Amino acid sequence: MNLVFTDIARMYGTHPTGHHALKGAQMAEVPFIDHAFLRCSNGIITETGIMEQFSPEVQESRVSLEGKWLIPGLVDSHTHLVFAAAREEEFRMRIKGKSYEEVAAAGGGILNSAMKLRQTSEEQLFEDACVRLQIMMAHGTSTVEIKSGYGLDTASELKMLRVIKKLKESFPIQIKATFLGAHAIPAEYKTNRTAYIRLIVEEMLPAIHQEGLADFIDVFCDRGFFTPEETATLLEAGLRYGLRPKIHANELGLTGGVQVGVKYGALSVDHLEHCGPEEVECLRHSNTIPVGLPGTSYFLGLPYTPARALMDAGLPVALASDFNPGSSPGPSLQMTWSLACTQMKMLPEEAFHAITLNAAAALDLCADCGSLSVGKRADFCVMEGKPSLALIPYHFGINHVAQLYVMGRPCSGPQASSL
Numbered sequence: 430m431n432l433v434f435t436d437i438a439r440m441y442g443t444h445p446t447g448h449h450a451l452k453g454a455q456m457a458e459v460p461f462i463d464h465a466f467l468r469c470s471n472g473i474i475t476e477t478g479i480m481e482q483f484s485p486e487v488q489e490s491r492v493s494l495e496g497k498w499l500i501p502g503l504v505d506s507h508t509h510l511v512f513a514a515a516r517e518e519e520f521r522m523r524i525k526g527k528s529y530e531e532v533a534a535a536g537g538g539i540l541n542s543a544m545k546l547r548q549t550s551e552e553q554l555f556e557d558a559c560v561r562l563q564i565m566m567a568h569g570t571s572t573v574e575i576k577s578g579y580g581l582d583t584a585s586e587l588k589m590l591r592v593i594k595k596l597k598e599s600f601p602i603q604i605k606a607t608f609l610g611a612h613a614i615p616a617e618y619k620t621n622r623t624a625y626i627r628l629i630v631e632e633m634l635p636a637i638h639q640e641g642l643a644d645f646i647d648v649f650c651d652r653g654f655f656t657p658e659e660t661a662t663l664l665e666a667g668l669r670y671g672l673r674p675k676i677h678a679n680e681l682g683l684t685g686g687v688q689v690g691v692k693y694g695a696l697s698v699d700h701l702e703h704c705g706p707e708e709v710e711c712l713r714h715s716n717t718i719p720v721g722l723p724g725t726s727y728f729l730g731l732p733y734t735p736a737r738a739l740m741d742a743g744l745p746v747a748l749a750s751d752f753n754p755g756s757s758p759g760p761s762l763q764m765t766w767s768l769a770c771t772q773m774k775m776l777p778e779e780a781f782h783a784i785t786l787n788a789a790a791a792l793d794l795c796a797d798c799g800s801l802s803v804g805k806r807a808d809f810c811v812m813e814g815k816p817s818l819a820l821i822p823y824h825f826g827i828n829h830v831a832q833l834y835v836m837g838r839p840c841s842g843p844q845a846s847s848l
């Protein structure tokens with residue numbers, strides 16, 4: 430199927446083909462084409478250019494996007510969107526002054542989600558996840574990573590990963606699955622952590638491998654969760670099954686998560702609300718991408734990831750929603766973008782790259798998405814009004830995306846936020 434979109438007022442993110450993650454100062458420059466066209470074949474971009482050089486081809490359908498402007502589909506490299514129930518009671522507790530760690534100690538947090546998920550059927554989890562994914566798509570997300578980690582026993586972790594597999598088969602957008610059995614120590618293993626780690630290594634990983642259910646492995650390496658030594662054991666085991674690490678690191682303190690992630694070749698280390706000179710130096714000598722999750726800092730009142738310091742050190746920075754029921758219940762990357770600008774002092778252009786090209790790199794998908802380049806998927810958001818990247822994070826709290834296209838086809842989603 431050959432398609433050409435013409436008369437586009439402006440098209441942002443027209444990087445040269447094969448572009449990789451953008452580092453430091455490179456993040457501030459967004460290439461664009463005015464009065465443009467974009468041609469695709471079977472959902473893959475084959476040509477971009479200015480209308481003055483456009484000539485129609487036989488056997489192609491033409492769609493005029495006159496007066497509209499485009500950005501690449503947004504890439505959310507860190508979510509927990511398969512879950513059983515919202516946790517608004519904990520929200521109330523935290524408003525009254527309890528910390529995230531205190532809520533977790535009182536039986537809330539991840540273990541609360543695990544208890545509810547174990548009682549929920551695969552069908553129900555799938556149905557609920559579909560609604561959430563459609564809302565994310567309506568807000569411009571065309572690639573998403575989804576983690577397990579609310580099962581914390583073999584059957585329930587497999588159940589979550591099968592839901593993600595079914596989402597992959599049911600949606601046109603790109604979905605990547607990450608196994609996060611080491612999200613927390615389940616209550617029944619509280620006094621025997623080693624036995625739970627053994628369960629992950631000896632039972633969960635082989636079962637997941639057999640069904641081909643995961644693309645990556647994750648560990649919550651932090652104070653009160655998994656130590657760097659335990660993380661090393663788990664990442665080594667994951668690598669034996671071909672699962673590259675993407676880990677939760679340094680949300681609650683300077684706990685060695687960045688160093689162990691880099692040591693095992695992690696694609697990304699995510700969170701980094703706590704990130705000092707040693708962590709920055711460690712990342713500078715690696716290909717690991719630091720990922721900030723400003724929605725979590727906003728919702729929990731944590732420090733923000735020091736994106737400026739990371740960029741000043743010449744590093745590529747990515748951002749993600751961390752969409753989950755406990756610490757970041759907001760699925761919109763447009764909100765992430767706005768928080769990055771107002772709270773992390775990232776320029777609109779830098780934050781744009783952090784949720785497109787650099788987020789694609791955090792999923793090893795730079796060749797497929799993250800920019801409107803020849804050879805990549807024709808995934809893009811159509812916007813109306815004055816073309817301006819800065820207006821998106823500036824007018825926060827509204828949806829700027831008029832229409833998401835995935836592989837050159839319009840995808841509609843509900844505008845209502847019935848999460």
Ligand SMILES: [Zn+2]
Nearest residue numbers: 507509677751
């Ligand atoms: Zn997370």
